[in-house]
Structures are given as structure tokens and as C-alpha cells.
Amino acid sequence: MRILLTNDDGIGAPGLWAVAGELAKVGDLVVAAPGEERSGAGTSISLRKPIWVQEVPPKVDGVRAFSVSGTPADSAIIAISCLFPDDFDLVVSGINRGSNLGHDVYVSGTVGAAMQGYLHNIPSVAVSMYAYVDIDYRAAAKMAALIAQQLDRGALTGPMLLNVNAPNLPPHEVRGVEITRISRKNYCDRIEKDNDANGEYYLITRNDELEDAAPGTDLWAVENGRISLTPLPDRVVSEEFLNRLRQIAPELESALRASSP
Numbered sequence: 189m190r191i192l193l194t195n196d197d198g199i200g201a202p203g204l205w206a207v208a209g210e211l212a213k214v215g216d217l218v219v220a221a222p223g224e225e226r227s228g229a230g231t232s233i234s235l236r237k238p239i240w241v242q243e244v245p246p247k248v249d250g251v252r253a254f255s256v257s258g259t260p261a262d263s264a265i266i267a268i269s270c271l272f273p274d275d276f277d278l279v280v281s282g283i284n285r286g287s288n289l290g291h292d293v294y295v296s297g298t299v300g301a302a303m304q305g306y307l308h309n310i311p312s313v314a315v316s317m318y319a320y321v322d323i324d325y326r327a328a329a330k331m332a333a334l335i336a337q338q339l340d341r342g343a344l345t346g347p348m349l350l351n352v353n354a355p356n357l358p359p360h361e362v363r364g365v366e367i368t369r370i371s372r373k374n375y376c377d378r379i380e381k382d383n384d385a386n387g388e389y390y391l392i393t394r395n396d397e398l399e400d401a402a403p404g405t406d407l408w409a410v411e412n413g414r415i416s417l418t419p420l421p422d423r424v425v426s427e428e429f430l431n432r433l434r435q436i437a438p439e440l441e442s443a444l445r446a447s448s449p
Contacts, residue, residue: 190216198224281313293351313351
């Protein structure tokens with residue numbers, strides 16, 4: 189199988205090359221990642237801006253690696269659309285230093301890069317660590333490779349965007365694998381205000397902890413030593429909601445026509 193690996197921590201990030209070592213055992217691996225850290229970039233792209241791509245020496249034998257001047261999403265788009273003419277069978281983004289839990293998935297560059305694979309009809313996986321220091325990437329890297337193997341065997345089929353978060357434990361100490369939903373709070377909701385010679389400015393910073401650790405959530409899983417697998421998009425539009433929209437559509441149309449001069 190052909191695998192594209194990207195991230196938002198940059199081409200030199202240790203998590204990237206930790207998972208590259210495992211994925212290279214599963215298939216033909218190509219790495220295309222930002223030249224520098226682009227955390228929090230979400231799904232942003234460098235619209236109508238030049239993007240430079242440079243092939244760089246890989247840190248895993250047999251892998252081709254490319255440094256991209258743009259965002260994580262740019263890296264995935266360019267690799268999928270321009271660098272390689274053949275289709276990829278899987279896109280993996282990560283391993284991110286730090287978790288992507290709760291509503292953070294909507295601003296995460298790690299998830300944003302994986303989203304581009306998903307939007308190109310390629311099964312995609314975002315992988316993150318529930319830790320910032322003294323990180324043991326082995327369990328997360330192995331899990332990414334195991335998911336790739338299941339995909340290659342046909343055990344996973346159809347559209348897939350999977351958000352994986354791993355506790356900072358060696359593989360033999362991980363307590364299980366949980367299929368989860370996202371928590372209902374985010375880290376990025378603390379604002380700090382300061383000033384310098386240019387005047388007053390604001391910093392969006394991270395809270396120390398999430399509050400919604402209910403059983404079944406991604407946060408609950410990693411706090412209890414489990415690997416969290418969260419299918420995204422998190423919520424599927426219900427038929428009930430669609431029916432309500434259909435019911436009010438004629439009223440909306442009438443009101444719109446009535447407002448015309």
C-alpha cells in the first residue's frame with residue numbers, strides 16, 4: 189500500500205519519524221510536511237501564495253521526504269495532487285506532540301492535514317500524544333501501523349477520518365483501545381492580555397486541562413491509560429433534523445419572497 193505521512197509539528201519533529209519507522213514496514217511511504225511547526229493551523233491553506241517544496245534527507249531508510257513551506261493542509265494537498273501521480277491508500281498525520289481532544293479537533297493542524305486526505309476520498313488518520321515532555325511515541329506509532337494493516341487487509345472500508353490519541357505509556361502498559369466521541373470543551377479558550385512597545389495585544393493560550401472527561405469521551409480514554417479512536421466528523425446529521433428543515437423550508441421561502449421590494 190502507498191502511504192502519505194504529514195504533520196503540523198514540522199519535518200524534523202521526532203513524532204513524525206517515530207511513526208514513519210513503523211509505517212515504512214507496512215507500505216511504500218512518502219513524507220510531506222511543513223518546514224516548521226504550524227500548530228493550530230487547522231484546515232487553512234495558503235490561497236494564492238507561493239508554496240516551495242524541497243526534497244530533504246529522510247530519517248528512515250527507503251522513504252522520500254519533502255519539506256513544504258506552507259501549512260499542514262498545503263502539504264497534504266500538494267503531495268496528493270502534484271507530487272505523486274498515483275493514488276495514496278492512506279494518509280497519516282502526526283504523531284503530534286500534545287493531544288488533539290475535544291473541540292480542539294476543529295483547529296488542529298494535525299487533524300486539518302488528515303482532513304485533506306479525507307476530502308480527497310483517501311482513508312485518513314490523525315495521531316496525537318497525550319503528553320508534551322518525555323514522550324514515548326512507541327504505542328501511538330504502532331497503533332498507526334496496525335490501523336494501516338487493517339486497512340490493507342480490507343477490514344476497514346469506505347470513507348474514514350479517524351482521530352487517534354494515545355496516553356504516554358509504553359505499549360505493554362496501555363490498558364486498552366476505546367472507540368470514543370469528542371469531549372465538549374477545548375484547550376484553546378484562555379486569553380492573556382499584555383502590552384509591549386507596539387501597544388496592547390492578546391494571546392490565545394491553552395488551558396491546563398479539559399473538564400468533560402465523561403466515560404466514552406476521548407479525554408476519558410487517555411486519562412485512563414487507553415488509546416482513543418474517534419471517528420470524525422463527530423456528529424452525523426440526524427434524519428429528524430433534516431425533516432424539520434424540510435418542514436420549515438416553504439416558510440423560509442415565502443418569507444424571503446415577501447421581503448423582496
